[in-house]
Amino acid sequence: MSAPLPVCLEAVTKHYRQGRGIEGVDLGVREGEVFAFLGPNGAGKTTTIRILLDLIRPDSGSVRLFGLELRGHSVELRRRIGYLPGDLALYEDLSAKEMLTHFAHLRGGPPWGAIAALTEAFELEVDKPIKALSKGNRQKVGLVQAMMGDPALLILDEPTSGLDPVVQGQVHRLIRSASAEGRTVFLSSHILSEVSQVADRVGIIQDGRMIDVRRVRELRGEAIHYVDVRLVGGHPFNLTGVPGVSSLPSENGLVRLAVKGDLNPLIGALARDQVEELAVREPDLEDVFFDLISGGSAATERDSRADS
Amino acid sequence: MWAVGMFTLALVMTGLYPTIRGNPQLAKLHDTYPEALRSLFGITDLTTGIGYLRAEVFSLVAPLLLIVLAVLWGGDLIAGEEDRGTVDILMANPISRSRVLLEKWAALVVGVVIAAGGLAIGLVIGILTTGMHLGMAGLSAALLATALLSIVFGTVSLTVGAATGNRALARGSAVALAVIAYLISALADMVDWLKEIRPLSPWYHALGVDPLASGFSLVHFAVLIGVTGAVGLLGVVAFDRRDLAV
Numbered sequence: 164m165s166a167p168l169p170v171c172l173e174a175v176t177k178h179y180r181q182g183r184g185i186e187g188v189d190l191g192v193r194e195g196e197v198f199a200f201l202g203p204n205g206a207g208k209t210t211t212i213r214i215l216l217d218l219i220r221p222d223s224g225s226v227r228l229f230g231l232e233l234r235g236h237s238v239e240l241r242r243r244i245g246y247l248p249g250d251l252a253l254y255e256d257l258s259a260k261e262m263l264t265h266f267a268h269l270r271g272g273p274p275w276g277a278i279a280a281l282t283e284a285f286e287l288e289v290d291k292p293i294k295a296l297s298k299g300n301r302q303k304v305g306l307v308q309a310m311m312g313d314p315a316l317l318i319l320d321e322p323t324s325g326l327d328p329v330v331q332g333q334v335h336r337l338i339r340s341a342s343a344e345g346r347t348v349f350l351s352s353h354i355l356s357e358v359s360q361v362a363d364r365v366g367i368i369q370d371g372r373m374i375d376v377r378r379v380r381e382l383r384g385e386a387i388h389y390v391d392v393r394l395v396g397g398h399p400f401n402l403t404g405v406p407g408v409s410s411l412p413s414e415n416g417l418v419r420l421a422v423k424g425d426l427n428p429l430i431g432a433l434a435r436d437q438v439e440e441l442a443v444r445e446p447d448l449e450d451v452f453f454d455l456i457s458g459g460s461a462a463t464e465r466d467s468r469a470d471s
Numbered sequence: 472m473w474a475v476g477m478f479t480l481a482l483v484m485t486g487l488y489p490t491i492r493g494n495p496q497l498a499k500l501h502d503t504y505p506e507a508l509r510s511l512f513g514i515t516d517l518t519t520g521i522g523y524l525r526a527e528v529f530s531l532v533a534p535l536l537l538i539v540l541a542v543l544w545g546g547d548l549i550a551g552e553e554d555r556g557t558v559d560i561l562m563a564n565p566i567s568r569s570r571v572l573l574e575k576w577a578a579l580v581v582g583v584v585i586a587a588g589g590l591a592i593g594l595v596i597g598i599l600t601t602g603m604h605l606g607m608a609g610l611s612a613a614l615l616a617t618a619l620l621s622i623v624f625g626t627v628s629l630t631v632g633a634a635t636g637n638r639a640l641a642r643g644s645a646v647a648l649a650v651i652a653y654l655i656s657a658l659a660d661m662v663d664w665l666k667e668i669r670p671l672s673p674w675y676h677a678l679g680v681d682p683l684a685s686g687f688s689l690v691h692f693a694v695l696i697g698v699t700g701a702v703g704l705l706g707v708v709a710f711d712r713r714d715l716a717v
Contacts, residue, residue: 179717216563219714242565252556269564308560 167230169194169316169347170215175224177210185210185371187224192349197342199362199379200351207371208351209249212320215349216246228316242270245309249320249351251301255294259287259304263311270312281307285333299330306337317341319350323357335361359383389444390420390429395437405432473540473582474589480536481590484527485597491517520603521683524594524613529678531653533590534617538649541583541625546641548575550632553716568711572633576703579625587618605683612682619695620677624649626699630706636716649674673698 170192178184185207192198200208213219214226217237226233228240254262263278282289285303288296293304302322309317319338323331338348338361352358358365359379367374393416402408402420405428411419417440422429426443433441517523549572552558562568591614598605624645632641655672656679659665669675676691 213559216559218559218562219717238565238567241563244563246560246563248556248559248563250556251560253560254557266560266564269566271565305560312565 166194167227168192169229170349171227172211173225175211175214175221175226177214177219177221183207183210183371185368188368188371188373190366190373192347194347195342195345196363197338197348197350197361199358199365200349200368201353201355201358201365202368203353206368208368209320210371211368212249212318212351215318216241216244242312243315245312245314245317247305247309247319247322249324251305253293253301253304256292258290258292259296259307260289262293262304263289263308266308267311273311273313278307278311281310299326302326302330302334306334310337310341315346317346317348319348321351321353323352323354331357384424388422388426390422390426391440391442392418392420392433392438393440394418395439402432405429473586477533477536477586477590478593480532481528481593482597484532485594485601485603487527488520488523488597488601488603491523520598520605521609523603524605524610525681525683528594529613529617529683534620534674534678537583537586537590537617537621538624540586541579541621542628542642542645542649544582545579545625545628546632546638546645548579548629548632549710550636550638550641553636554638556716558716562715569707572629572707572710576626576629579629580622583618583621583625587614587621590614590617606686608686609683612685612687613678615692616677616682616695619692619699620673623673623695623699623702626702626706630702630709633706634709634713
């Protein structure tokens with residue numbers, strides 16, 4: 164008998180009067196993993212997350228966290244959750260210290276010393292009113308707020324959206340260290356490269372439906388690599404018989420290739436020649452993502468035809 | 472801030488009393504007003520202490536200001552959190568919605584009591600310095616009635632805000648109810664059918680029964696407290712059942 168899943172949704176549906184919402188979402192997040200919830204804006208990520216916090220109630224379906232039915236254990240469960248809202252709104256007139264102290268009081272929880280350790284790690288200015296803080300610093304206030312209750316489950320809605328690369332890096336490090344400490348992390352994002360850096364598994368949602376759940380490694384396996392090669396003396400390059408490789412327009416003897424999946428056959432083929440220059444660019448997961456989305460919606464159409 | 476405002480209002484109002492008391496014309500003027508006007512604006516014999524305070528402070532101005540304070544604030548307590556988006560981060564804390572609502576309500580009550588305290592201190596200073604003849608039992612009953620009345624409508628505003636998340640609707644409906652309650656109480660002496668529904672008006676139970684002269688009335692205060700409790704309970708139930716900030 165394994166431990167209950169930190170997050171378990173079964174057939175959760177939520178409709179809004181204005182449309183959208185989510186439809187029959189099944190989702191399981193395992194203990195200790197970083198699970199990324201990926202999808203375009205408006206796909207239902209925030210709706211799902213706000214259901215997990217009991218801010219909105221699903222029309223149907225079951226929501227269990229740590230094996231407990233959310234409805235009826237809401238307060239008890241929120242004690243174990245740290246939450247960063249997507250559209251972060253803070254108490255503008257308070258300083259970070261005042262807000263965090265107040266929230267610590269509501270949590271019946273951590274002394275200022277413990278919180279100060281977090282604010283110092285983030286180099287956060289705690290005495291200024293929040294309305295005077297930059298976007299990045301406001302996000303840090305939100306993150307400290309999420310972390311300060313020593314949560315077993317961190318729920319982060321678009322944690323890096325609108326941040327500069329330095330703060331993004333800090334957030335990614337925070338996520339990885341939270342995971343290393345044994346916390347479960349559930350984050351949403353619409354940026355694939357971010358997900359591939361921090362997540363173990365990815366759930367993809369579009370138009371309110373879960374399309375797919377994959378390990379990030381598998382996604383990488385389907386990814387496209389762009390390879391630029393220049394052979395000594397500018398020799399032309401024979402690609403016949405190398406699987407997954409297609410060539411793009413070349414310039415000045417620099418051959419540009421797109422490789423889907425495994426790179427080894429190409430490397431084997433290159434070893435037969437003298438290579439002068441070789442560059443491999445990061446897999447572009449966006450492409451994989453859009454492949455999945457188009458495949459997913461095609462599958463949904465098939466399903467709905469089968470239903471009718 | 473509101474407490475300071477109420478304090479100043481009380482000082483100015485009572486400070487004007489000696490000039491009015493010394494003016495016999497005003498006593499005659501009072502007799503010339505039509506009954507409807509006298510009733511609507513609580514105009515009584517301005518030359519006595521009770522008459523003056525009833526007309527100038529407790530008939531409309533003081534309760535109106537306190538009600539405005541309570542309604543503006545009450546409507547913002549929950550609906551404002553949703554409007555500004557802070558409800559997400561607030562309700563992520565391990566606290567129940569009922570607890571949030573009750574603590575917000577308690578803050579509202581404390582705020583109204585402090586503002587009413589400012590009014591009370593100003594009035595007492597004014598009464599003592601102008602040598603107004605007035606029983607302290609009547610004065611404290613009227614002050615308590617004014618505070619309770621404001622809490623009733625502040626609670627209406629809080630409850631509508633908690634039930635709908637709509638701040639404008641919360642404030643508007645509470646103000647509308649307060650105006651209706653005032654008119655029922657003020658005009659009931661002249662209009663028979665209003666007299667019959669007068670017990671429905673919180674304003675009647677608070678100030679319509681003339682606490683300045685008649686002092687504490689357990690029954691009327693109990694009605695005000697009961698109404699507040701019932702309205703507050705509706706708010707707790709409605710707030711607990713709905714989706715926040717959608």
